[in-house]
Amino acid sequence: MKRIAIEEIAQVNPKIEYSSKKDNMPVTFLPMDAVSEKGVLNYQKERILADVVKGYTYFQEGDVLLAKITPCMENGKAVHACNLKYQIGFGSTEFHVLRAGEKVDSCYLFYMIWNPIFRKIAEKNMTGTAGQKRVPVDFLKKYKIPLPPLTEQKRIAAILDKADAVRKKRQKSIRLLDEFLQSVFLEMFGDPVKNEKGWEAKSLEELSSIISGVTKGRKLVGNEIITLPYLRVANVQDGYIDIKDIKTIEVYAYEQSKYQLIDGDLLLTEGGDPDKLGRGSVWHNEIQNCIHQNHIFRVRTNKKILNPEYLSKLIGSLYGKNYFLRSAKQTTGIATINSRQLKCFPVLLPPLSLQNQFARIVEETEQQRQLFEKSLTEMDNYFNSLMQKAFRGEL
Template identity: 45%
Template sequence: MAKLLEITGKAISGEWGQDDDTGTGIPVLRTTNFTNEGFVNYKNVVTRSISKKNIAEKYLRHGDVIIEKSGGSDKQPVGRVIFFEGEENKYLFNNFTGLLRVQNPEEWLPKYVFYALYAYYRNGGTRAFENRTTGLHNLQVDNYVKSVDIPKLSYRKQQHICETLDHVRDAVAYRERQLTKLDELVKARFVEMFGDMLLNSLEWPEKPLEGLADIVSGITKGRKTTETGLIEVPYMAVSNVKSGYIDWTTIKTILATKQEIEQYRLMPDDILMTEGGDPDKVGRGAIIKNPLKDSIHQNHIFRVRLDKSELLPAYFAEYLQHQKAKRYFLGCAKQTTGIASINMRQLRALPVLIPPLPLQNQFAAFVAEVDKSK
């Protein structure tokens, strides 16, 4: 195992710093600057005015591995790592993170150690070293690092592995940027064809959603039923419905009656919309194009089945991501402890602008071509 020195981050308050409104203070990396791919996200880096003088050892150096010590969740364990390749002696890190600095770099290439820790995290290896206090997940870094068995290879072999994985990681990042550009292209095309939704600049007619679709809530988990012969079927949860796409990473199952399966069964081109979430994401929705056999949806999701003689799924799914729909949901949502939610009545009343069907068809064809590129 590589010999590592952990340097614990300090709280960015008191002698270690106060908020710096000028932007000229010392930049501090936090867990919000971590990415699941191991890159440093330099957006929203905070700066602090540091009063303590002896902070030389706290500055990050090229090749440092920063590990997430506190935070995480049941779905995303603590222990993410990022590899620092930025400017030396410029950045600090806060107390929710720790720094792992290889002490014998002549034997262990720092990036090789990073990739090994990254693999352990992605394979769930950090979960055994978590404890939880006051709702936070905390990583027992010393015990974790000592337990990780990194294969000892020649320095040249380590370099070869890192070069290979660098190419793979760069290729993945490049493809993700391409996907982002394609999404931006769809949004630009939408505005070009239909105008500003908020201002209704092209003066399209408007109708409430209830006159354009069949809208139902889903099955309630934990409900009581006296029927026998329940059938295990897949169901879509809130975690599966993102803004503009369906996340198939984890699909759960539920026991349901034949009647419930008939009532809630999802069909191709249904729109799934969430009941609640972060205020800026309430009412998010996506098309489920190829639902699994006999799949249904939970009660925190609305299923919207459109009348395609007036409103096409491709148009409506994109409409939900623009300001007219977003502001409507934000304006009527009930908010408690940072979570916003809408009810069936509010969703039914959503005002929808309705361009001519041939124009919607043109947009749907454009989206289909973009999807092929994806």
């Protein structure tokens, strides 16, 4: 199948025909975080044309937006801008905009660039310094995609739309499980911000032992050295442990007992984006002999007083997030907490029997989540295989 350079079938970063007479016209506005790595819009904002016509990237209904900066591009931030609040829009300067011409379907064009193969090639062609690398506009213009007849493009886009819709339904099912647990938590314990049920509060230090993990990059000499799997910050997500990519690290043999995780340990990251403070989950021996790095706190509760599943949800609630936001050190959009702040966290203490009842509900819900996650993985693999076939002109 013939391949055509994008610039031959689409405008790249088109310019707006601006008239000051329309200064008060409302337009759609999309910052970078409005565009999801899942290829959809998270939200839309409204601005006045005069406020954004200079210093932002112009687009309109039906255009394809592609994040050009690392790591947003590699992570898949792109969207087919449909159903905009207003036909004309502006957004982050870190977007490239593609406007389909007569020979290419805009939805098909979106799938050609929202594609793992394209992203890998684009990543290799990025320019700039570390942390500020971008996809050059010339690369995008010259990049060639397979171009079947327009009717065939629409057929391929429809197949991918249907496959993606099935994935999104499964993703929604997983989100509903999270919302269910939040509702159960509030029903059983009340709103912890208000503490309407008057639960006693104690510092986390009184109810658990707290340590950070092993430091990476040490030079080890003497004594017996062993290699163990370990959890990085990327493995500890909000409400689950991601074990898809587990690394190993060398440590002294005598350190294993200090850092080794056991069932019921609560793992919390020390920092990151402010809205992700308090991110963590309970460990359930997913990997044998696993330890954790120093940017992760391990909280081992006294289970005669405090159930780790209850504590995890309490810390992840608005009550917990508000505490960490107040306590954290913040610099240039990054927030961090130290062990002293974590140890001082005021834990509301309902009866242990109620905590344990909640933990049983969490366990049952997590079993359902695992089934959904397995199904979603299979759907993701199928969708990606379709994307690759489409990209190679084989679909």
